[in-house]
Amino acid sequence: MKALTYEKAHPLDAFAIELTDVDEPRLCDGDLLVEVRAIGINPGEAAIRRTRSAEPGGRVILGWEFAGVVAAVGPAAVGFAVGDRVMGTGDITRDGGWAERVAIDHRVVAGIPDRLAFTDAASLPIGVLTAWESLFRDQDTLPPGVGRVLVLGGAGGVGSLATQLLKAATPAFVISTASRPESRKWAAEMGADLVIDHRGDLAGQLRAAGIDHVDLVFSTSGTRDHLGALVEVLRPFGHLAAIDLAGPFDPGALIGKSLSLHSETVFSRITTGGDVAEQGRILARVADDVTAGRLRPIVTTTLEGLTAETMKTAHTLAESGRTIGKTVIHVPSK
The missing domain is CATH 3.90.180.10 (Medium-chain alcohol dehydrogenases, catalytic domain)
Known part of the structure; x- marks a missing residue:
């Protein structure tokens, strides 16, 4: 063949x-x-x-x-x-x-x-399985107490399906990040309740929308680059799920808020x-x-x-x- x-x-x-x-x-x-x-x-x-x-x-x-x-x-x-x-x-x-x-x-x-x-x-398949296992683990629900979810990279393949799964299967308020007009439009079409720009001040954009924190961040790319900002917007005892942590990663920034970390690879x-x-x-x-x-x-x-x-x-x-x-x-x- x-x-x-x-x-x-x-x-x-x-x-x-x-x-x-x-x-x-x-x-x-x-x-x-x-x-x-x-x-x-x-x-x-x-x-x-x-x-x-x-x-x-x-x-x-x-x-x-x-x-x-x-x-x-x-x-x-x-x-x-x-x-x-x-x-x-x-x-x-x-x-x-x-x-x-x-x-x-x-x-x-x-x-x-x-x-x-x-x-x-x-x-x-890849996007659905990656998003599902990151968000829902071995269950069909989000971790207890999760009402607001931030999807970093909401216009990519995994982020697009994560947003759809969240809106189809949970009552979560979903915030997606996208930086260009076309990607912002796409993220909204996927069902995001709010779209913000990952190139800007995440916490400031959320505050402007009346949001003081999120309960879970699902990061599909750029986790290391945005780690400080992600920790800032997460509530204490919140959750960070990331799919791009291959290689050295210092989780020390998570300790002050007692944040949980979930890594994911589909295989x-x-x-x-x-x-x-x-x-x-x-x-x-x-x-x-x-x-x-x-x-x-x-x-x-x-x-x-x-x-x-x-x-x-x-x-x-x-x-x-x-x-x-x-x-x-x-x-x-x-």
Whole structure:
């Protein structure tokens, strides 16, 4: 089959991803083989491209957000049949979905309704799971006493879905940050009750709106850069959830207010042996919410074809730091 692959880690200006012939995926007993019809693009994959090289003689296949059609079912995979339309993430320790077909644990996959386009479905899994696990942990509710939530980076893929989940599933007052007119407009369309500028004085903007504190901050980017401001706006015994804490991080600033810190990466259940099936259950609920109109897909840019050129365009957008919603690549069926 064809897949987008590379050998050595590289920066964007030396883009070396190529469309190559690779072996068909090998299914484990609990796997599905999925014909990929759409691929969601994530900034984290661009970061991996810059830092991860293949083993000697091998090639890297990235891509852990996709939608497609089940082509084969492993003997221990239950709940799915050939021909089912599905969306899912994957396993960061295995080859990803930048390919014509991908092998995936059936527990991190959910069916999608016929009315949901593959491109729309591919815009959901990573953002939904990241936001859900950051905000709700292993429950369907926010921590006790949380009434006001600040989403730092409200126009990005994760922030867009976090805002929607909060408004659909909780009574929280949601404040999003966005700095440009188009991103502020998008954040409001996602359901934010108030939009403020993360380049300005967060506490001052909140006070101007009659808000003296928030109970929870969900930071999707720039946590270190804004840490002092985030601590300032949080109430004592409040909560900070962040998804960008890879590398050294000094939590000392949180101590004075006895703030709790929750870090998040969407692959933890897979890599640590946790309840992997919970991710499939979350995605199934999200598919129901989209069908019922409680959530909406977040595609803003659709690129056509599994080619090196479309992937380079996608990575250029991802690394610009100015994307709104989600970039998706449509993979035509053969």
